[in-house]
Amino acid sequence: MEVPILKQGEILIATVQAALTDSDLLQLRRALVEKVAQARARGIIIDVTAMDVMDSFASRTMREMAHMIRLRGAETVIVGIQPDVAFAMVQLGLSMGGHDGCRPGRRSGVLTPKFTG
Amino acid sequence: MILVGNAVVERNLAAGVESEIHVPIASDQDVVVARHKGRALATELGFSGRDTTLLATAISELARNIVSYAGRGEIVLRTTHNSDRxxxxVVARDKGPGIASIEQALREGYSTSGSLGLGxxxxxxxxxxxxxxSEFGEGTTVTVRKWKG
Structure with a gap:
């Protein structure tokens, strides 16, 4: 299932619509890393509200994606991690890491976060 | 493939008959199918949203291990019960290379596939x-149980 990517000013918004397979996640990563320069985006918002599971592969792919996007000159914010999903991620020992450019949004559905630098 | 309604599950439990769902695992698409079926079964049994998500995440990890390490295998989901719940x-079974050292595989931070090693x-x-x-060269079977909270 392809994830639609919308451009809103200097921000790209990718809204996950349903459960993603590993290849869907890799496809999303490829698309965002390509589009970030093409769209001259400074920020990427990935809305994962529809993801009912964030396992080790999904969170690793998101972290790598954020790192790649940062190397391309933009920041990534993940919004909409469900409470049960957050609980499972912590039990599993996963994090989104703060150090490599991927940070969770403060509020679900934040549309105009401040992107630094 | 048996996905039964709540009433049927309870009847089966009372009769000591467990329903069983077999999900063949050979691709990343099957990983998604396995965790969806596990979620559906846990929901039928009245698991909380949190426990359902924990179970679905565990199934996702086990199914992915099958794809990554063995190529193919199966996930079997079964209703079960202890004295009161x-x-x-979940049985995750493959005939892959097996695990040389289970002790090592269960240690935090250990991985042979370059992944996070948190599996x-x-x-x-x-x-x-x-x-x-796990029998080295013969395959691996992981069995997990989660009880209704």
């Missing part, structure tokens, strides 16, 4: 019971 039993110790924390049987 229903639960879901099995992480899965263990998501469920109530965890068993692993």
């Amino acid at each position: 229903p639960g879901v039993m 099995l110790p992480g899965v263990r924390r998501l469920v109530d019971e965890f068993e692993i049987v």
Whole structure:
């Protein structure tokens, strides 16, 4: 299932619509890393509200994606991690890491976060 | 493929007959199918949203291990019960290369595939019971159980 990517000013918004397979996640990563320069985006918002599971592969792919996007000159914010999903991620020992450019949004559905630098 | 309604599950439990769902695992698409079926079964049994998500995440990890390490195998989902609660039993079975050292595989931070190495110790924390049987060169069977909270 392809994830639609919308451009809103200097921000790209990718809204996950349903459960993603590993290849869907890799496809999303490829698309965002390509589009970030093409769209001259400074920020990427990935809305994962529809993801009912964030396992080790999904969170690793998101972290790598954020790192790649940062190397391309933009920041990534993940919004909409469900409470049960957050609980499972912590039990599993996963994090989104703060150090490599991927940070969770403060509020679900934040549309105009401040992107630094 | 049996996905039964609540009433039927309870009747089956009373009669000591467990419903069983077999999901063949050979691709990343099957990983999604397995965790969706596990979620559906846990929901039928009245698991909380949190426990359902923990179980679905565990199934996702186990199914992915099959794809990554063995290529193919199967996930079997079964309703089960102890003295006072229903639960879901998940058997992840493959005839892959097997695990040379289970002790090492269960240690935090150990991985042979260049992944995070959180696979099995992480899965263990998501469920109530965890068993692993692996014969080097013969395959691996991981059995987990999660009880309704």
